[in-house]
Amino acid sequence: xKNDEPQLIQPRVIQxxxxxxxxxxxxxxxxxxxxxxxxxxxxxxxxxxxxALFGGxxxxxxxxxxxxxxxxxxxxxxALRFWHHNYLDAADVQWLKQMDDVLNNRExxxxxxxxxxxxxxxxxxxxxxxxxxxxxxxIVIWRRYFxxxxxxxxxxxxxxxxxxxxxxxIVGIVVHIYAALWVKGSIRAMTRGYVTWGWARKHHPRWFRxxxx
Amino acid sequence: xxxxxxxxxxxxxxxxxxxxxxxxxxxxVAKLIDVTKCIGCKACQTACxxxxxxxxxxxxxxxxxxxxxxxxxHSWTVMRYTEYENPNGNLEWLIRKDGxxxxxxxxxxxxxxxxxxxxxxxxxxVDFHEENCIGCGYCITGCPFNIxxxxxxxxxxxxxxxxxxxxxxxxxxACVKTCPTGAIVFxxxxxxxxxxxxxxxxxxxxxxxxxxxxxxxGVGGTHVMYVLHHADQPSxxxxxxxxxxxxxxxxxxxxxxxxxxxxxxxxxxxxxxFHYTRVGPNEVSAEDEQAARDEARRIRGEPEERDxxxx
Numbered sequence: 311x312k313n314d315e316p317q318l319i320q321p322r323v324i325q326x327x328x329x330x331x332x333x334x335x336x337x338x339x340x341x342x343x344x345x346x347x348x349x350x351x352x353x354x355x356x357x358x359x360x361x362a363l364f365g366g367x368x369x370x371x372x373x374x375x376x377x378x379x380x381x382x383x384x385x386x387x388x389a390l391r392f393w394h395h396n397y398l399d400a401a402d403v404q405w406l407k408q409m410d411d412v413l414n415n416r417e418x419x420x421x422x423x424x425x426x427x428x429x430x431x432x433x434x435x436x437x438x439x440x441x442x443x444x445x446x447x448x449i450v451i452w453r454r455y456f457x458x459x460x461x462x463x464x465x466x467x468x469x470x471x472x473x474x475x476x477x478x479x480i481v482g483i484v485v486h487i488y489a490a491l492w493v494k495g496s497i498r499a500m501t502r503g504y505v506t507w508g509w510a511r512k513h514h515p516r517w518f519r520x521x522x523x
Numbered sequence: 524x525x526x527x528x529x530x531x532x533x534x535x536x537x538x539x540x541x542x543x544x545x546x547x548x549x550x551x552v553a554k555l556i557d558v559t560k561c562i563g564c565k566a567c568q569t570a571c572x573x574x575x576x577x578x579x580x581x582x583x584x585x586x587x588x589x590x591x592x593x594x595x596x597h598s599w600t601v602m603r604y605t606e607y608e609n610p611n612g613n614l615e616w617l618i619r620k621d622g623x624x625x626x627x628x629x630x631x632x633x634x635x636x637x638x639x640x641x642x643x644x645x646x647x648x649v650d651f652h653e654e655n656c657i658g659c660g661y662c663i664t665g666c667p668f669n670i671x672x673x674x675x676x677x678x679x680x681x682x683x684x685x686x687x688x689x690x691x692x693x694x695x696x697a698c699v700k701t702c703p704t705g706a707i708v709f710x711x712x713x714x715x716x717x718x719x720x721x722x723x724x725x726x727x728x729x730x731x732x733x734x735x736x737x738x739x740x741g742v743g744g745t746h747v748m749y750v751l752h753h754a755d756q757p758s759x760x761x762x763x764x765x766x767x768x769x770x771x772x773x774x775x776x777x778x779x780x781x782x783x784x785x786x787x788x789x790x791x792x793x794x795x796x797f798h799y800t801r802v803g804p805n806e807v808s809a810e811d812e813q814a815a816r817d818e819a820r821r822i823r824g825e826p827e828e829r830d831x832x833x834x
């Protein structure tokens with residue numbers, strides 16, 4: 311920024327997420343964190359100490375599935391809101407082929423990106439698939455209410471599916487969080503709702519042009 | 524459920540060796556149930572109730588001798604009655620005392636996520652320490668014999684302890700003590716195998732040429748064994764598994780997947796850190812903002828920039 315002209319260069323902003331979208335996102339995010347911590351506690355002995363955060367092993371076991379239902383519902387509402395922004399197109403294929411440029415901050419060489427880039431779109435659908443699988447397998451292994459209705463082999467399959475999809479989701483969210491830390495200005499989009507014109511044009515030029523009209 | 528903290532060979536959800544300095548010099552123990560001697564009197568069920576202070580709900584008669592109908596958190600052993608018509612057209616009444624088999628390689632212990640909720644003593648007994656149980660039911664998922672039962676009152680799992688409290692002070696399990704025909708015997712695993720071998724010779728002489736010992740190798744052998752007249756068809760005995768073993772799904776889930784998944788998650792985070800410190804953040808410069816304003820003006824067909832305009 312040029313310090314001699316603070317008024318003039320005050321960046322213009324575009325709204326990226328409404329208040330409802332932000333709340334929806336953060337409910338999903340908070341429940342995800344609770345689920346990842348409690349789930350890891352029940353997954354690996356080295357992580358069992360995390361159960362102390364939930365009031366012990368019994369409380370961890372009681373709370374996890376209920377929080378899971380909240381996350382599923384919240385995420386599905388979020389997915390319905392953003393579904394139409396996430397259709398993949400030819401430019402997305404090109405974007406993926408230039409992963410090297412993506413990772414090295416050379417966005418000027420990338421094809422024109424709309425509201426979301428191919429990485430965001432793929433992660434979106436990976437999360438949709440994971441959440442559906444987690445809900446279905448989670449119901450099967452929810453001993454208190456549902457496991458009695460399922461045969462043992464299905465319960466074993468569901469246990470593996472639940473752990474495997476949770477792993478994919480957690481790694482996906484690690485990438486998601488890192489991308490937000492890496493691409494400066496992204497977190498403000500989800501905390502305050504807006505991005506600057508410069509951010510929009512640099513990272514999502516097609517969306518910038520549509521929004522600016 | 525006895526706490527013998529120096530006799531532990533394996534402990535659930537624990538990656539370091541448990542305290543196991545005390546090893547029985549005579550080797551592990553075993554209970555031998557000679558199905559061919561069983562008369563189905565259920566004294567063992569009663570003795571189990573008495574010693575362990577368990578009183579199941581009085582259920583209903585479902586038309587068969589099995590009573591209660593299934594194992595529950597209050598019934599750690601039940602007699603399973605099977606009417607088998609042999610190839611000669613004769614009826615055989617096969618009565619099996621069902622309960623925990625105390626596997627050498629216990630699927631319950633492998634699946635359990637709570638440290639110390641399931642232990643295996645150096646004498647081979649697999650015991651649940653319910654004060655550490657979180658009620659998830661993973662042990663039920665892991666068990667190849669469908670034994671543990673989750674209480675709906677206290678949300679903890681229960682099963683036969685092989686009277687670990689009695690065994691710890693040199694007594695035999697309550698069911699063994701009470702069995703009127705000597706069908707249930709208890710001792711070191713070696714002695715029990717030898718005893719079984721003698722019984723099998725006797726049975727073969729009596730025409731049961733397929734008589735044999737049920738000590739399934741798929742779970743590393745068990746500390747509760749059966750002498751069966753038809754050892755070639757264990758499933759005759761109310762579905763006793765032919766070749767029980769920990770399901771490959773459970774092995775995957777509670778075996779190799781655990782360290783690999785944690786490593787994968789950690790690797791993703793570490794990769795992010797190194798990307799940030801090598802490539803650095805992607806920031807929007809003042810030039811980017813200026814270029815965006817210029818382009819916006821072109822798109823909107825505005826002649827010049829207005830300072831006061833803010834969107």
